[in-house]
Every structure is written in C-alpha cells, then in structure tokens.
Amino acid sequence: MKAITERQKRVLEFIRDYRERHGGSPSLREIAAHFGFRSMTAAADHVRALRNKGALQWVPRRARSLYPGDSMETPDKALMEIPVYGGIPAGFTDERRQEELECIAVDPNSLGIRATSRTFALEVRGDSMIGRHILDGDYVILEHGMMPRPGDVVAALIDNESTLKTYHERRGRPYLKAENPEYPDFIPASELVIQGVMVALIRRRKG
Amino acid sequence: MKAITERQKRVLEFIRDYRERHGGSPSLREIAAHFGFRSMTAAADHVRALRNKGALQWVPRRARSLYPGDSMETPDKALMEIPVYGGIPAGFTDERRQEELECIAVDPNSLGIRATSRTFALEVRGDSMIGRHILDGDYVILEHGMMPRPGDVVAALIDNESTLKTYHERRGRPYLKAENPEYPDFIPASELVIQGVMVALIRRRKG
DNA sequence: CCGCATACTGTTCATATGTACAGTACACGC
C-alpha cells in the first residue's frame, strides 16, 4: 500500500476541519468546491484513495458519512446494540417497551462474536459465578439458540428467573452445574430452558 | 412558545444519541424507522416543532444536518478504537507502525469510561491476575495518567515488560501487589512506572 | 361547539448526493 500523497493529505485535513467546525461530514461536492475542482469526481477519487489506504471510513451510499480513519469515531457498520436484561423474572422475553430497554453498544468484531438479533446481555447480580471468574456487576453477552459446548457458561430460566450455570455432559447426558456451593450441583438440562450461551464478558471499573 | 412535549423529547434524545453513536445526524426516515412511524412526515413534524421551539438547529435542505440546539460543539465520541498492546517489551510506547496495531472498538458510554487518547488495552497473558478474576486472554482496558485508588488494577513496566499489579497504600505509601504468589508481594511504587489504571475488562469466548 | 395544536398516514416532487463511465495529462519504475 502506497503512502498518502500531499494532495490527499490536504483533502483529509479539510474533512477533519469540516467535521470539527460543522459537527458533520462534508459532501463530495463541497470538497470539490473547496479545492476549486471543476469536477466532483476529483474529490471522489481522492476520497476513494484515502478509503483504500485506510485513512478514511465511510458508510456506502450514505450522504455525509466520511470519518477520519484515525479518529475515535467509527461508522455504525461495526456497531451493535445489545439489550441488557437484569435479574428480571421472565428474563429473555421482554415485557417492556423497547424504549425502556437498557442497551450496551459493542463491536462484534472486537468481541469476536457474530452480530445476530439473538444476542443479548445479562447484568450479573451476586457472586454466584465467581468460580468462573464472573463478578457482580459484570455484563455477560450471550447468544440465544447457540448449541452449548461442555464448559460453556449458559443462562437458564429457573424459577422464572435468569441464572447463570455451567454446561456439562456426563455419560452423554447434558446437565447444568451451578458455580455456587449453596445450590445442588447437578440439574438435568432437560428440565429447564437454556436461554443463551455466553460468548463474551464486559466488566466496568467499580466505583 | 409552548413547552416540548414528551414525544418531542424522545425524538430529541434519539437525535442526540444517534449523533453520539454515529458522529453524524440521522435522516428523517431513520427517525421515522426508529419510532415505527409508517410515514416520514411524522418525523418531519416533530423535527419542525423542535426547530420552532429552538431545541434543534439545522441547515435547510441539507441531508443529515440536525444539531441539538443547546450546543453545536462536537459530541462526545461514542465509539472509540483502542490500541491493544500485548505482553510486548516497552509496552505502552509503541515502536510499531500504527497500521500494525491491533485495535478493539468499544463504546465508552457502555463501558462507563471516558474517551481519551490515553486509553489503551492489554491482552492478558497467563493467570497471574486470577486472584482478581482476570483470565488469560482477557482484554484489560486502561487509562494512562489516571490517579490509581487503592485496590485498583494497574499496568506497570517491570523489566521492560508490561505487567498487571494491584495498587495499594500502606502507611500512606503506595506499593504494588502482585496477584501471583511466585512474585514478591510488595513493590515500592516509586521504583516503577505505572502505565495505566484499569477501567474496564473485555472477555471473549474461548475456542 | 369551535379553534388550535399535537400526532400521525400516505403520496408526490425537486434536488442533493454518491457512484459509474469515458477521457486527458503527467510522473515514475522497469
């Protein structure tokens, strides 16, 4: 990959300045007008070159969607909103309106997960999963409908409440293990509903 | 001038939220889609009402040019790319080109952290921090230059290598505690460089 | 009851905008 040319650097600077002053991206024609290009394709070429070199991000066909590649902002293509369910009875199935749902935004690529509509999050309450190094206040990202493998952390609906268990198999039969000595170790998996399999975890700083 | 209605407040919040997440304004059709309006005019009406009430600024006929009226300044970056440093000698100071840097994208709001250029990540190697429930393969998000509080996990440069320690104070003097029995418990903090304070953690699914 | 604002549905229209295609000129490496 070649280096960024002087002209392209100027275009990138203009885009950066424009975003600073206007709080949004310039259009291709505005770029052309600023540099005195009589053809808008000149601006389009520069923008394409910058995109190919990774200096610019954009959303295809979206108006005014140029983002400097090194900026902290990124277009929404990698963004995913995950609903957060607390220790709520009925857990996965939400009775509340979508507007009331708390969401966290994550980048599926960074988390190494797929972006599906069946992905959700649980805010962990208590230290019941400390045996798996999952702490109170952690956000566990789960995928609904995924086939669990032995050792996976899963969310199960028990007594109308979402709880985290470890999935195991013994003599070919699946069972769930609670990582909490207070509860019985073995729960036949057939008796309960597995809501999702843990695919990632997010922990915030305390205090 | 009438007051802003509840519905209009919702629309305004969505616009503000969209700008923070995407770094740009939503289109009228995107607003309509978000609220489930079957007609885009509904969104246009709300936007016009907000403009008349001074809660929104915009550029006439310009695509994606809605700005919350209270501040034209650049909104907080919603999604930021954080460079990942492994167990690399020299750690925080990178000798490598920026293109070679691995990055993870996170939403500062979701993680409960500030978006600064001094934020970085370390990919944890080994189980030396298992006492703090930080596992091999976890990504620890740290902020450089932050004042650590007792109990905080910090990254320190020891023997030219970035290692994680717990920050403590004893008799008013700061020291670092290794959460690993193999290493000495007490390291005078004055002797080493604290690169950053842990503000969040991200764990991917194994395998 | 009337007037008025809010909160929509449904449609149409002008244009702003990104993108593609065709072509010219120049510099540079092999």
Add this chain to the structure above:
DNA sequence: GCGTGTACTGTACATATGAACAGTATGCGG
C-alpha cells in the same frame, strides 16, 4: 516503451433525502 498510479474534466444516472400537500384522529381551552 509500457504499465501503473495520481490528478483531474465532463457527463450521466439511481437514489437518498428534505419538503410540501391532503387527509384523519385526539385532546384541550374557551
């Protein structure tokens, strides 16, 4: 010389987008 990338001009096109027009329904104050 030849191929490649940069740096443009000029035209054309599909569509995303803001804006306008014609309605319907609801609530609220006078």
